[in-house]
Amino acid sequence: IFSAVELAPRDPILGLTEGFNADTNPNKVNLGVGVYYNDNGKLPLLEAVKAAEKTRLEAAPARGYQPIEGLGAFNTSVQNLIFGTDSPLIKEGRAVTIEALGGTGALKVGADFLKRLYPSSKVYISDPSWENHRALFESAGFTVENYPYYDAATHSVNFAAMKAYLAALEANAIIVLHACCHNPTGADLTAEQWKQVVAVIREKNLIAFIDMAYQGFADGITEDAVALNLFAASGLQFLVSSSFSKSFSLYGERVGALTLVTENKEESARVLSQVKRVIRTNYSNPPTHGGAIVAAVLSSSALRQQWEAELATMRERIRAMRISLVEKLKEKNVPQDFSFVVKQRGMFSYTGLTAQQVEQLKTEFAIYAVSTGRICLAALNTKNIDYVATATASVIGK
Numbered sequence: 001i002f003s004a005v006e007l008a009p010r011d012p013i014l015g016l017t018e019g020f021n022a023d024t025n026p027n028k029v030n031l032g033v034g035v036y037y038n039d040n041g042k043l044p045l046l047e048a049v050k051a052a053e054k055t056r057l058e059a060a061p062a063r064g065y066q067p068i069e070g071l072g073a074f075n076t077s078v079q080n081l082i083f084g085t086d087s088p089l090i091k092e093g094r095a096v097t098i099e100a101l102g103g104t105g106a107l108k109v110g111a112d113f114l115k116r117l118y119p120s121s122k123v124y125i126s127d128p129s130w131e132n133h134r135a136l137f138e139s140a141g142f143t144v145e146n147y148p149y150y151d152a153a154t155h156s157v158n159f160a161a162m163k164a165y166l167a168a169l170e171a172n173a174i175i176v177l178h179a180c181c182h183n184p185t186g187a188d189l190t191a192e193q194w195k196q197v198v199a200v201i202r203e204k205n206l207i208a209f210i211d212m213a214y215q216g217f218a219d220g221i222t223e224d225a226v227a228l229n230l231f232a233a234s235g236l237q238f239l240v241s242s243s244f245s246k247s248f249s250l251y252g253e254r255v256g257a258l259t260l261v262t263e264n265k266e267e268s269a270r271v272l273s274q275v276k277r278v279i280r281t282n283y284s285n286p287p288t289h290g291g292a293i294v295a296a297v298l299s300s301s302a303l304r305q306q307w308e309a310e311l312a313t314m315r316e317r318i319r320a321m322r323i324s325l326v327e328k329l330k331e332k333n334v335p336q337d338f339s340f341v342v343k344q345r346g347m348f349s350y351t352g353l354t355a356q357q358v359e360q361l362k363t364e365f366a367i368y369a370v371s372t373g374r375i376c377l378a379a380l381n382t383k384n385i386d387y388v389a390t391a392t393a394s395v396i397g398k
């Protein structure tokens with residue numbers, strides 16, 4: 001039955017980690033995958049998470065099935081986190097949230113649901129976007145196209161081109177937007193630009209699907225929800241996928257959520273009933289542990305405060321690495337001005353390094369980056385940053 005199966009290409013990002021793991025160079029650095037490491041180069045287990053896990057372990061709860069939509073306390077906490085506790089949208093019963101298997105799982109449930117509702121719509125993702133967006137929406141049966149986004153010359157968003165493109169789209173086109181910390185470029189829209197995006201989406205009857213995988217990594221929990229708040233205030237219906245992989249350092253627990261904002265409470269009930277059908281025929285109901293931990297942290301004021309402080313530490317450390325990298329490259333007299341790296345937000349930067357330079361970094365220095373020139377700043381630390389800056393200056397000079 002499998003003789004005709006062809007070998008599939010490796011995931012361009014996760015595949016890099018396989019190469020990195022096999023590399024025996026003691027100085028090796030993995031700037032490929034988007035994972036936060038602390039200054040010791042270790043994946044942290046957050047103290048707030050540890051505390052919530054201890055309590056849960058002591059309570060030793062039985063492991064029954066969860067409801068199809070997941071843990072109610074988790075879903076409520078997510079709504080409060082993304083829209084704020086005072087959001088009228090929550091009070092009016094216009095938000096439906098289901099617990100999903102990571103941000104990826106949330107996107108897939110949303111994509112499958114949208115395909116049933118709008119089978120002939122096309123999906124539009126930013127150029128460039130997260131590696132998995134295209135494949136994920138294509139696997140749900142959609143045709144996927146790119147809208148203009150990043151301008152390599154200015155290292156920022158070409159907003160005029162983006163807006164003009166969106167304004168020319170057909171009704172019911174599905175637009176995937178990055179709420180903050182754009183992956184892979186680190187270039188975000190301003191609040192003023194988000195207002196214009198909301199206006200175009202309303203005017204052209206487009207469907208916004210907002211992907212929020214890095215809430216808290218740009219400026220803070222509330223600050224990073226600016227796009228969501230503008231959509232919430234608009235009265236429009238839209239979808240949001242949330243990931244807690246990075247913000248809680250719970251990558252392998254697969255914690256995420258899909259929130260659908262509807263017209264009213266009665267519509268919410270109908271939407272939830274149909275989303276539950278999508279879930280039931282896919283994985284039936286989500287796992288218990290990760291969602292229970294996130295819900296426990298978010299609903300305890302002490303743990304929430306501790307978590308926000310730990311999130312701020314991650315955010316500030318990444319920022320410090322951005323500043324340090326730019327300074328070190330300048331000290332080494334590289335010909336380019338890298339100051340744009342400090343303006344970019346979140347874990348990533350599109351450095352402008354060519355595929356050939358990225359290849360040299362790997363073969364000569366055991367430094368792994370994505371061939372597009374994307375690097376993950378959260379993999380830099382005070383011990384490896386000199387090595388990375390020296391290596392980068394060396395490949396640029398060639």
Ligand code: PLP
Pocket residue numbers: 034101102103104105130178183211213243244245255256
């Ligand atoms: N969306 C974006 C933009 C991401 O960068 C990621 C990263 O992993 C995801 C979605 C998926 O999140 P998760 O790892 O929780 O599935």
Ligand code: TYF
Pocket residue numbers: 011013014032033034035130131132183
């Ligand atoms: O972009 C990244 O590096 C993260 C992790 O198929 C990731 O979002 C990368 C590729 C992938 C799943 C997750």
